[in-house]
Amino acid sequence: xxxxxxxxxxxxxxxxxxxxxxxxxxxxxxxxxxxxxxxxxxxxxxxxxxxxxxxxxxxxxxxxxxxxxxxxxxxxxxxxxxxxxxxxxxxxxxxxxxxxxxxxxxxxxxxxxxxxxxxxxxxxxxxxxxxxxxxxxxxxxxxxxxxxxxxxxxxxxxxxxxxxxxxxxxxxxxxxxxxxxxxxxxxxxxxxxxxxxxxxxxxxxxxxxxxxxxxxxxxxxxxxxxxxxxxxxxxxxxxxxxxxxxxxxxxxxxxxxxxxxxxxxxxxxxxxxxxxxxxxxxxxxxxxxxxxxxxxxxxxxxxxxxxxxxxxxxxxxxxxxxxxxxxxxxxxxxxxxxxxxxxxxxxxxxxxxxxxxxxxxxxxxxxxxxxxxxxxxxxxxxxxxxxxxxxxxxxxxxxxxxxxxxxxxxxxxx
Numbered sequence: 001x002x003x004x005x006x007x008x009x010x011x012x013x014x015x016x017x018x019x020x021x022x023x024x025x026x027x028x029x030x031x032x033x034x035x036x037x038x039x040x041x042x043x044x045x046x047x048x049x050x051x052x053x054x055x056x057x058x059x060x061x062x063x064x065x066x067x068x069x070x071x072x073x074x075x076x077x078x079x080x081x082x083x084x085x086x087x088x089x090x091x092x093x094x095x096x097x098x099x100x101x102x103x104x105x106x107x108x109x110x111x112x113x114x115x116x117x118x119x120x121x122x123x124x125x126x127x128x129x130x131x132x133x134x135x136x137x138x139x140x141x142x143x144x145x146x147x148x149x150x151x152x153x154x155x156x157x158x159x160x161x162x163x164x165x166x167x168x169x170x171x172x173x174x175x176x177x178x179x180x181x182x183x184x185x186x187x188x189x190x191x192x193x194x195x196x197x198x199x200x201x202x203x204x205x206x207x208x209x210x211x212x213x214x215x216x217x218x219x220x221x222x223x224x225x226x227x228x229x230x231x232x233x234x235x236x237x238x239x240x241x242x243x244x245x246x247x248x249x250x251x252x253x254x255x256x257x258x259x260x261x262x263x264x265x266x267x268x269x270x271x272x273x274x275x276x277x278x279x280x281x282x283x284x285x286x287x288x289x290x291x292x293x294x295x296x297x298x299x300x301x302x303x304x305x306x307x308x309x310x311x312x313x314x315x316x317x318x319x320x321x322x323x324x325x326x327x328x329x330x331x332x333x334x335x336x337x338x339x340x341x342x343x344x345x346x347x348x349x350x351x352x353x354x355x356x357x358x359x360x361x362x363x364x365x366x367x368x369x370x371x372x373x374x375x376x377x378x379x380x381x382x383x384x385x386x387x388x389x390x391x392x393x394x395x396x397x398x399x400x401x402x403x404x405x406x407x408x409x410x411x412x413x414x
Contacts, residue, residue, distance in 0.1 A: 002252050009260030018229045022222050023268045029218045030272065034211065042203060042283065045190040051137050052190035054182035056346070056365055060152040066181035067159065068108060068144035070171055072116055075101050083169035083340050097165045104158050110147030141184055179348050196363035202292040203284035204277055208299040209357045209366065211276065215269060215304055220335035220354050223265045223308050227315030228327050230257055250396035258316055258388055265308050269300055303355060306377040309384035317387045320394050349376040
């Protein structure tokens with residue numbers, strides 16, 4: 001019975017225009033965001049290069065230097081970036097507040113504001129600001145040293161005062177400080193990173209993480225349309241009573257629908273990864289490295305499948321509960337909130353729905369955080385099972401008593 005229902009649901013999805021829109025939007029989003037990864041970034045670093053990129057650091061001295069650098073630049077422009085509720089908001093301080101921030105910078109550096117500005121101008125004048133590469137390199141290498149004897153605890157207290165003036169979601173919250181900062185990578189670090197890229201990731205693993213980063217953004221929203229469409233199909237066709245009287249159990253009916261949607265939502269991901277990984281497998285072989293041919297599949301199953309499962313499970317639950325499209329709005333706000341509430345674009349997975357790793361490589365750093373990602377995805381896998389179980393209960397209740405929550409709030413039909 002379950003297998004028959006599952007096949008019918010898959011065929012229904014294939015006849016749905018919503019599904020093909022889902023596929024087109026998914027492919028277009030990845031094409032526009034991911035593009036083609038530059039294979040030159042996967043070559044062994046050479047001594048004397050102008051830049052080797054950046055690496056994340058949690059050392060207290062490095063955090064203070066980079067955070068002070070960012071604070072100096074934002075104070076110089078009197079424009080502070082904040083993300084309250086996940087959305088960008090530029091903050092401009094009044095003269096009194098700006099003077100207070102300036103005094104905090106002077107206290108933390110042991111220098112007056114004029115000296116700090118002169119040093120900043122000298123640093124940026126050494127780079128070609130008209131070129132993107134030069135501007136980025138100047139930004140990466142710019143730092144402001146704290147004064148001798150300034151403790152990290154005192155520094156954090158000063159940043160907390162700045163947060164109170166600027167508002168929520170700035171770069172000076174304790175959460176952002178704990179996330180670490182990007183510092184220039186040395187040649188030795190670059191070589192070590194390249195060797196880890198070859199030995200642990202075997203090239204394709206690094207590309208797979210970048211693929212999952214971008215795919216995870218759009219998959220936090222798109223599957224909800226499949227779930228809502230399926231849950232409301234019976235209501236639109238006015239065949240609810242026929243379905244309710246079906247001899248199959250609620251677990252079989254809802255379970256087959258849910259599993260069919262999960263499989264069909266994941267199918268474009270599987271097809272895409274097998275097409276995308278081919279040139280990188282070839283590039284790895286030209287470097288004399290045996291590529292991990294299952295890297296894309298493994299990362300997608302662990303990284304993206306639990307996300308699809310929880311999005312569909314929540315949409316099934318809310319739609320069966322309310323019998324309207326409110327689940328779409330809930331999911332959009334959840335996805336946006338998760339996307340912008342993360343303290344880092346690479347790591348710091350926590351319990352974020354959208355797990356980010358927006359960098360090519362970072363192999364050693366990722367493997368240090370791998371357990372956190374597994375716990376994150378395990379949490380959402382279990383959450384999906386729980387929401388699906390609740391959907392079984394509500395669906396069976398509606399079959400037995402003709403009850404709904406939206407429209408007839410826990411009232412028996414007469």
